[in-house]
Amino acid sequence: MTMQTIQRFDTVLVANRGEIARRIIRTLRALGIRSIAVYSDADADAPHVREADDAVRIGAAPAAESYLDIDAVIGAARATGAQAIHPGYGFLSESVGLAEACAESGIVFIGPSVDALQIMGDKAKARDHVMRSGVPVVPGFDARGLSDAEIAEEATAIxxxxLVKPSAGGGGKGMEVVADATALSSALASARRVASSAFGDDALILERLIRRPRHIEVQVFGDVHGTVIALGERECTLQRRHQKVIEEAPSAGIPDATRTRLLEAAIQAAESVRYVGAGTVEFLIDADEPDDVFFIEMNTRLQVEHPVTEEVTGLDLVALQIEVAAGGRLDEAPPVRGHAVEARVYAESPERGFLPSTGRVLLFDPPQGVRVDAAVETGSEVTGFYDPMIAKVIAVAADRATALRRLDEALRRTVVLGVDTNIAFLRTLCQDERVVAGDLDTGLIETLLPLQVVPPTASMLAVAGGLARIDTASGAGAQITRRAGAVWNAVSAGASREVAFLTDQDEILFAPEAREARGPGVAVATDGDGAVWASEDGRTARLRPVDRRQRMQRRLLARDERTEATSPEARAPMPGSIVAVHVGDGDSVTAGTPIVSIEAMKMEHPVLAPHDGVVSLLVAVGDQVRRDQPVARVTTEENR
Structure with a gap:
């Protein structure tokens, strides 16, 4: 594709962080454009800050005080002479306020017009607008201004x-599935609370839930001359809690007629708002009846999954965004060739209900031979302030089956130590027979849950034991003794001391003798608490060395606990912020009653009463809590 550029930018500010900031900076460098990074206090040492030509601090760690501060972003652009601002995705990427502030300051917003943002940024407004333009939509209604009783009446009619979802925002945040009328009230309250906190707007829309939906989106581009093109579709059906996990382009075997309808409807939706720049029009189709397509929303920005479209079209979509923003004219869309699959590697624990994980990355060793868009490097800190994505791994091949196999192999060779990750779970998805066959729907992942913890392999224990012996002998911290290609090995110094480890599941495991402490393919490192992190074939375990005295103490404690009642303390399952308190201090509750809700990294989790009793609250709304911190005590006659 060629462009006719009217003007050229010398300096562009990237109003984002993590892997997307690095991705945009990479293209700016290739185009010879000076890049400006912005950062919060939590990101002062982040990779995107070092990789940019210049960087400006814009505030404290919370996003509301930095990355979401429009005045700070505009101030950084003015101070550095930036002629344009690229918002990336997330944060201010769909902000009408930022687009208006750019216009007032004479700065180009690399995105659509204010009118397009206003229409498509509100799900209810977008739904009504495209429906008037002839684009098919899912049956539903806008709940803005309706009482709960009126909403219940409309819901019954539909x-x-x-599906209950916020009108403002995206990414699946705040969405609630309501199975019947009895669950509607609590779903409305939860969705409003998340929507208000995340988007500053608690308006909701309700839509009929398609039972076996496939989520397919179309990448569109528009220029200032009125041309809108579609760059093929992406399959985003493999998701959990409305968060995409694996994406691919093109989609997995939809009928050609359906594909044509998708592309035509996407162009029609974009043309209805005279769209300029990169956008994504999202649709649902029924996996059992794929002939019909239903518009659900339009994301007025670049998407996380844009690399798969780049790989099958040969385009640099960031470069295309910049060219369009500079006044360039679009040509015809190039043909789609081959197949690309992307997996999102997150700092989270699938075995613990996908709770987010925080900490320092002791080792990040990405696979070779595939594309990796990474947010971290060895030494990076994963905090609870932002999205827990670590990297995107993208594999490409001539056909879908080969692309999936290449992705699985690349994940096998991906090493992240220091935080829990979903890598092993991603490999499970790549190998699932339904995924391989392309028999997809958005509920597929839920059928695999809950996940069972797989114990560390003998090789992982052997190498971890070898490193523990080395550390004990030398007093050293994290050590890697040898590297062979992309595989790390830790080798014992020859000691034969018995090493026992305590897993995160409170299980005692023993490491083999030193002469066996080799593991080609095992990566290990120790953290600041002396625990050994070991990884093999995408599986990771945190192993805490315990001596004989500690093992005896644990056996005695376990024996005592078998004769006692449930612990009275309700504890936080993850670090985060208290966003709701569901009971009053001194209230009587039954086992399983939600006491508080904790939000971290786009997820909200309830903390439940461990047994019947009287609640004593230890936290309030707005408090920040650590993992395992007591948030309440539930006392009974026995434990008072």
């Missing part, structure tokens, strides 16, 4: 199950 029919259950229903």
């Amino acid at each position: 029919g259950f199950p229903l």
Whole structure:
């Protein structure tokens, strides 16, 4: 594709962080454009800050005080002479306020017009707008201004199950599935709370839930001359809690007629708002009846999954965004060739309900031979302030089956130590027979849950034991003794001391003798608490060395606990912020009653009463809590 550029930018500010900031900076460097990074206090040492030509601090760690501060972003652009601002995705990427502030300051916003943002940034408004333009939509209604009783009446008319979602924002945040009328009230309260906190707007829309939906989106581009093109579709069906996990381009075997309808409807939706720049029009189709397509929303920005479209079209979509923003004219869309699959590697623990994980990355060793867009490097800190994505791994091949196998192999060779990750789970998805066959729907992942913890392999224990012996002998911290290609090995110094480890599941495991302490393919490192992190074939375990005295103490404690009642303390399952308190201090509750809700990294989790009793609250809304911190005590006659 060629462009006719009207003007050229010398300096562009990237109003984002993590892997997307690094991705945009990479293209700016290739185009010879000076890049400006912005950063919060939590990101002062982040890779994107070092990789940019210049960087400006814009505030404290919380996003509301930095990356979401429009005045700070505009101030950084003015101070550095930036002629344009690229918002990336997330944060201010769909902000009408930022687009208006750019216009007032004479700065180009690399994105669509204010009118397009206003229409498509509100799900209810977008739904009504495209419906008037002839684009098919899912049956539903805008709940803005309606009482809960009126909403219940409308919902009954539409029919259950229903999907409740915020009008503002995206990314699946705040969405609630309502199976029947009895669950509607609590779902409305939860969705409003998340929507208000995340988007500053608690307006909701309700839509009929398609029982076996496939989520397919179309990448569109528009220029200032009125041309809109579609760059093929992406399959985003493999998701959990409305968060995409694996994406691919093109989609997995939809009928050609359906593909044509998708592309035509996407162009029609974009043309209805005279769209300029990169956008994504999202649709649902029924996996059992794929002939019909239903518009659900339009994201007025670049998407996380844009690399798969780049790989099958040969385009640099960031470069295309910059060219369009500079006044360039689009040509015809190039043909789609081959197949690309992307997996999102997150700092989270699938075995613990996908709870986010925080900490220092002791080792990040990405696979060779595939594309990796990474947010971290060895030494990076994963905090609870931002999205827990670590990297995107993208594999490409001539056909889908080969691309999936290459992705699985690349994940096998991906090493992240220091935080829990979903790498092993991603490999499970790549190998699932339904995924391989392309028999997809958005509920597929839920059928694999809950996940069982797989114990560390003998090789992982052997190498971890070897490193523990070395550390004990030398007093050293994290050590890697030898590297062979992309595989790290830790080798014992020859000591034969018995080493026992305590897993995160409170299980005692023993390391083999030193002469066996080799593991080609095992990566190890020790953290600041003396625990050994070991990884093999995408599986990771945190192993805490315990001596004989500690093992005896644990056996005695376990024996005592078998004769006692449930612990009275309700504890935080993850670090985060208290966003709701569901009971009053001194209230009587039954086992399983939600006491508080904790939000971290786009997820909200309830903390439940461990047994019947009287609640004593230890936290309040707005408090920040650590993992395992007591948030309440539930006392009974026995434990008072």
